[in-house]
Amino acid sequence: MKKKSLFLVALLALALSSGGLAAKVFITIGSGSMTGVYYPVSSGIAKMINTYLAKDGIRANARSTGGSAFNVKAIANGQLQAALAQNDVTYFAYNGLTQTFEGRPVKAIRGIGTLYPEFLHILARPGSGIKTLADLKGKKVYVGDIGSGVEQTTKRVFEAAGLTFGDLAQAVRGKAGQAVELLQDGKIDAMFYVVGAGSAAMQQATEIAKAYFVPLPLDIIQKLINKYPYYTQVIIPAGTYKGQDLSVPTVGVKATFIISKDIPDEVVYKIAKLLFVDKVDEFKAIHPALGTFFSVKKALDGLTIPLHPGAAKLYNELGIEIPDLAKPVK
Numbered sequence: 521m522k523k524k525s526l527f528l529v530a531l532l533a534l535a536l537s538s539g540g541l542a543a544k545v546f547i548t549i550g551s552g553s554m555t556g557v558y559y560p561v562s563s564g565i566a567k568m569i570n571t572y573l574a575k576d577g578i579r580a581n582a583r584s585t586g587g588s589a590f591n592v593k594a595i596a597n598g599q600l601q602a603a604l605a606q607n608d609v610t611y612f613a614y615n616g617l618t619q620t621f622e623g624r625p626v627k628a629i630r631g632i633g634t635l636y637p638e639f640l641h642i643l644a645r646p647g648s649g650i651k652t653l654a655d656l657k658g659k660k661v662y663v664g665d666i667g668s669g670v671e672q673t674t675k676r677v678f679e680a681a682g683l684t685f686g687d688l689a690q691a692v693r694g695k696a697g698q699a700v701e702l703l704q705d706g707k708i709d710a711m712f713y714v715v716g717a718g719s720a721a722m723q724q725a726t727e728i729a730k731a732y733f734v735p736l737p738l739d740i741i742q743k744l745i746n747k748y749p750y751y752t753q754v755i756i757p758a759g760t761y762k763g764q765d766l767s768v769p770t771v772g773v774k775a776t777f778i779i780s781k782d783i784p785d786e787v788v789y790k791i792a793k794l795l796f797v798d799k800v801d802e803f804k805a806i807h808p809a810l811g812t813f814f815s816v817k818k819a820l821d822g823l824t825i826p827l828h829p830g831a832a833k834l835y836n837e838l839g840i841e842i843p844d845l846a847k848p849v850k
């Protein structure tokens with residue numbers, strides 16, 4: 521090759537590597553099952569990123585997954601770059617706690633912010649005879665998908681109630697939508713689901729399968745909060761679902777938007793500013809769970825892992841105080 525054409529090839533390579541022609545960053549956002557709230561929220565976030573940040577070389581898509589525990593691990597191994605995850609699971613993962621993460625802490629995850637509360641829904645099949653947690657013994661119970669946050673929280677609730685999955689006739693796993701169908705067909709007796717209020721799966725369970733809520737006793741809620749301070753006492757207000765006449769006391773966590781530590785600061789800053797400030801009304805319109813609860817001023821409440829420095833920059837600019845647990849780590 522002549523000297524001149526060699527020079528041109530080098531120039532082209534430089535243009536490509538500096539991102540002149542190609543997208544610089546592609547972010548796959550891990551969510552949960554299609555009938556949950558993570559999936560529509562993650563899809564909405566990806567759409568906003570593609571609409572407003574493609575000009576900056578940032579593109580995204582959403583992927584349906586088993587849920588929080590899968591998501592944090594998949595960020596660590598590079599299958600995902602961002603995700604929604606429960607704040608109890610992010611805490612267990614980052615600190616290497618519980619059977620799932622013991623000896624395998626997940627240090628690659630960073631916080632962007634908490635988005636909305638998730639409620640533990642305990643639903644039982646009409647005719648199952650289940651009134652209390654103790655009645656679950658010998659029953660077939662859906663305890664969450666493989667890799668879900670649902671299973672993590674459900675295990676903690678069982679422990680607090682002095683029960684184990686071994687006390688059940690069967691601990692059933694799979695997609696939440698399939699669990700609702702099993703409930704409807706009388707093939708399982710109850711289901712546990714940690715999800716934002718108003719998910720499609722819970723609407724179907726209450727409206728079509730006519731499942732009823734089992735309240736979580738206050739002493740169990742208190743035990744959980746004493747042991748794990750990021751659990752909160754919450755109420756699923758009466759009327760959240762058709763035919764639900766009573767408010768339901770239960771335990772709550774926060775849905776958190778998390779990202780890999782390897783995503784550059786300016787990319788995370790742009791994403792956080794787009795969603796939480798510049799287009800916050802559009803962001804909140806993605807789903808009623810966000811619309812009801814999201815506010816950037818509360819987005820550090822319940823964050824249990826360090827912030828990504830790119831997100832921390834935004835909170836600093838807004839004058840929002842960063843709690844110790846959320847202090848950014850590179």
Ligand code: GLU
Nearest residue numbers: 552556557558587588669
């Ligand atoms: N909180 C659930 C989990 O981590 C997912 C809920 C949803 O998909 O909205 O397993």
